[in-house]
Amino acid sequence: xxxLLVPIFTMTVLGFLFSSGLVxxxxxxxxxxxxxxxxxxxxxxxxxCGACGYSGCRAFAEAVVKSSAAVSGCPVGGEETAxxxxxxxxxxxxxIIKKVARLHCGGTIEAAKSxxxxxxxxxxxxxxxxxxxxxxxxxxxxxGDCVKACLFEALYMExxxxxxxxxxxxxxxxxxxxxxxRNLFELHPLVQEILVFCRSEDRGPMARKVCNAAxxxxxxxxxxxxxxxxxxxxxxxxxDFKKIDPEKIPDIEKCPTNAIGRIHREEDRxxx
Amino acid sequence: MELVTIFIxxxxxxxxxxxxxxGICPFLxxxxxxxxxxxxxxxxxxVMSITAVVSWxxxxxxxxxxxxxxxxxxxxxxxxxxLVQLVEMFIRKISPxxxxxxxxxxxxxxxxxxxxxxxLLAALNKYSFMETVIFGFASGLGFTLAIVLMAGIREQLxxxxxxxxxxxxxxxxxxxxxxxxxxxxxxxxxx
Numbered sequence: 001x002x003x004l005l006v007p008i009f010t011m012t013v014l015g016f017l018f019s020s021g022l023v024x025x026x027x028x029x030x031x032x033x034x035x036x037x038x039x040x041x042x043x044x045x046x047x048x049c050g051a052c053g054y055s056g057c058r059a060f061a062e063a064v065v066k067s068s069a070a071v072s073g074c075p076v077g078g079e080e081t082a083x084x085x086x087x088x089x090x091x092x093x094x095x096i097i098k099k100v101a102r103l104h105c106g107g108t109i110e111a112a113k114s115x116x117x118x119x120x121x122x123x124x125x126x127x128x129x130x131x132x133x134x135x136x137x138x139x140x141x142x143x144g145d146c147v148k149a150c151l152f153e154a155l156y157m158e159x160x161x162x163x164x165x166x167x168x169x170x171x172x173x174x175x176x177x178x179x180x181x182r183n184l185f186e187l188h189p190l191v192q193e194i195l196v197f198c199r200s201e202d203r204g205p206m207a208r209k210v211c212n213a214a215x216x217x218x219x220x221x222x223x224x225x226x227x228x229x230x231x232x233x234x235x236x237x238x239x240d241f242k243k244i245d246p247e248k249i250p251d252i253e254k255c256p257t258n259a260i261g262r263i264h265r266e267e268d269r270x271x272x
Numbered sequence: 273m274e275l276v277t278i279f280i281x282x283x284x285x286x287x288x289x290x291x292x293x294x295g296i297c298p299f300l301x302x303x304x305x306x307x308x309x310x311x312x313x314x315x316x317x318x319v320m321s322i323t324a325v326v327s328w329x330x331x332x333x334x335x336x337x338x339x340x341x342x343x344x345x346x347x348x349x350x351x352x353x354x355l356v357q358l359v360e361m362f363i364r365k366i367s368p369x370x371x372x373x374x375x376x377x378x379x380x381x382x383x384x385x386x387x388x389x390x391x392l393l394a395a396l397n398k399y400s401f402m403e404t405v406i407f408g409f410a411s412g413l414g415f416t417l418a419i420v421l422m423a424g425i426r427e428q429l430x431x432x433x434x435x436x437x438x439x440x441x442x443x444x445x446x447x448x449x450x451x452x453x454x455x456x457x458x459x460x461x462x463x
Contacts (some may be wrong), residue, residue, distance in 0.1 A: 007343055008332065014347055018354040025312060029361040029367075059372075 010110040013217075025246040036065045036088055043084045045076045049151055051173035064089065075099065099172035099187045101154075101165050106213035106259060107139035107198035108160035113210050128181035135210035138200040140184055149179035192254060198259040207213040208257070215259035224251035229260075236260050275406050277462070278399075280409035285462050288386045289418040290448075290455040295386030298377045299419055308373040309423030310416070315320050315363065315374065317412025319355050319381055320390055324408025326351050327391040328401055356382040381454040386415060421451065 041061035048056040052073045054063055063069035064085060071089055072082035118133035120126050125144035125154060127133060132141045142161040154169035154178060163176075167190060176186040184199055198215040202209045207214035219233040228243040229236055229252070236259070238244070244252070253261050288294045295316070302312040327348050335341055360378050364371045371378070387421065390411050392403045427448055434443050 006338070007340065010338075010340060010343060011346060011350070012352055014330070014334075018350060022354055024356055025358050025361055029365040031361075031364050 034065050037061050039088050040064050040085055041095060043077070043088075044074055045081070048078060049076060049171075049175065050171045051075050051171070051175075060075050076173055080169070098099060098190045099168040100167050101172060101176050101185045101189050102188045102195055102263070103140065103163060103165065103175075103184055104180075104186060104195070104197060104199045105138075105140040105162065105184045106257075107136055107211045108162055108213070109142075110138050110160065111137055111160040111211055111213040124179075125181050126258055136200055136202070136207070136214065138182060138202070139211060140196075141182065145179045145181070146176035146185060151175060189241070192238075194238065194241060194244055194260065195263055196236050196238060196247065196260045198235065201235055205233050207234070213257055213259055216257055218256065220254055220256070221252045221260045224248050224254070275403065278403055278406050279410040281462060282407055283414040283417060284455065285457045286454055287414040287418055288389065288411050288417055290452040292386075292389060293371070293452075294389045295381060295415060296448075298384060299415075299422060300441065301380075301446070302374065302420040303419050303426055303444070305373075306420065306423045306427055308370075309419045311370050312374060312377060313412075313416025313419045315359060315378065316381060316386070316415050316419075317409065319352070319359055320412035320415070321405070321408045322355050323348075323352055323387055323391055324394055324404045324411075325326050326355070328394060328404040329400075332401075344395060345388075345390070348388060351391070352384075352387050353382050355454045369392055379449050388409070418451070418455075425451075427430065 005021060012184060027106045037058075038061075039192065041058050044057040046057050048190045048252045050056070050070065052060045052189055054060040054069070054074065059075060060069060064071055064073065071086040071091060072079075074085075077085075115131070115133055115135045116133070118127055118130070120130065122143050124141040124143045127141045127143055131137060132139070134141075135231050140162050142157070144157045144163060145156075146163050147155045147157055151173065152169050154171070155163050156166070158164050172187045174187060177183070177187065179185075182199065188195065196215065197213065198207075198211075200211070200214045202210070202214070204216040208216045214237050219231050219236075221236050223232050225244055225248045228240050229238055231237070232265075240258075249262070255261060282288075289296065289299050291326055296338055298316070302383065303309050330347050330351065331344065335343055335347065357378065359381070360371075363374070363378065390408060397407075399407055422444075426444060429443060429447070438446070
């Protein structure tokens with residue numbers, strides 16, 4: 001019986017000594033924290049994706065309370081979260097422009113010419129190292145690194161070989177932008193309907209040879225709307241979509257390869 | 273002379289990270305930036321020094337006289353856990369940025385096997401009080417040396433063209449292995 005009691009007694013005494021030491025230390029060293037941090041942290045989505053630029057939701061909450069981050073700084077939570085955070089902080093959230101990721105490639109299996117069959121590691125990154133399986137060296141590689149990177153199931157691979165974005169689920173966290181080895185994703189405001197679906201900087205004839213959907217740098221769109229569209233490195237670039245005159249959209253859509261135009265909004269496919 | 277041998281042995285020859293392979297978790301986790309590596313090293317040195325002293329006291333004043341050697345591990349865990357709590361409160365009070373930088377790795381010192389290993393090794397080698405104090409402090413310095421060297425190398429590695437599959441933990445482990453090989457060269461110093 002004593003064999004059992006001695007260790008229990010010893011450890012109890014030791015534990016008591018240490019815990020009373022800690023209690024005393026805690027009283028001396030206590031740090032008061034702003035209770036707002038806890039409240040803000042509770043509202044945030046808790047996915048710790050880092051899209052706000054801080055290391056996690058808690059770090060963002062601390063930054064908001066210290067006023068070094070905007071209350072609307074969480075792109076994942078969007079407007080609702082921003083309003084709730086603003087309420088706690090006692091400020092106005094202001095207008096929040098919802099952004100979504102957009103793919104800048106129109107090179108479907110049909111449109112882009114194949115360079116051969118790739119049978120290596122089935123990721124975009126590996127495929128990119130050996131030049132990809134398309135003749136175009138700028139286009140989508142089609143192995144879905146972006147889909148794997150997405151935390152919100154906002155991306156899926158369509159049967160035509162290109163990923164699609166579910167606008168309602170996309171939070172503009174930017175994971176796909178980082179994941180794509182060819183930088184084909186970019187974050188654009190949801191309201192921006194005119195986009196360039198090509199990243200090819202090849203010269204016109206070359207671009208046309210390798211892909212039917214490539215920007216061939218003919219300049220029709222830039223002439224139709226010079227205040228918003230310019231040609232850079234054989235590629236049409238939208239400098240400021242707000243300056244696109246709605247009346248000029250039909251002229252822009254005259255693009256011979258449809259490399260610039262209205263985003264195609266498709267109904268979300270059913271999952272499973 | 274014995275004290276000098278213990279000191280050099282703990283810092284260089286039988287370095288906790290690179291000889292015993294203890295404390296690899298913070299060694300890899302906090303070695304991305306030089307300044308947080310230095311802070312982590314100092315925090316571990318602090319905890320190690322005090323752990324060595326307190327665990328020696330418990331071991332020699334309570335456990336050995338009352339023949340309770342089998343409580344060694346349990347009571348050492350208690351010592352380490354309490355000390356880490358204390359250090360955590362202390363750092364949070366005096367330097368919030370450091371507290372932020374150390375993040376999750378600070379409470380993880382609790383489960384850092386290097387510190388447990390230190391307490392057990394000191395007991396196993398039957399060091400005297402003074403020897404234990406030197407051993408604890410020197411082991412901490414050895415850990416700091418290893419983690420600071422590692423952080424310096426990793427900061428340079430960020431600029432290097434590392435193959436994609438080896439980026440991050442992969443190359444860090446390779447570097448750690450090469451460092452361990454290099455530190456093995458110190459073994460000749462003790463004979």
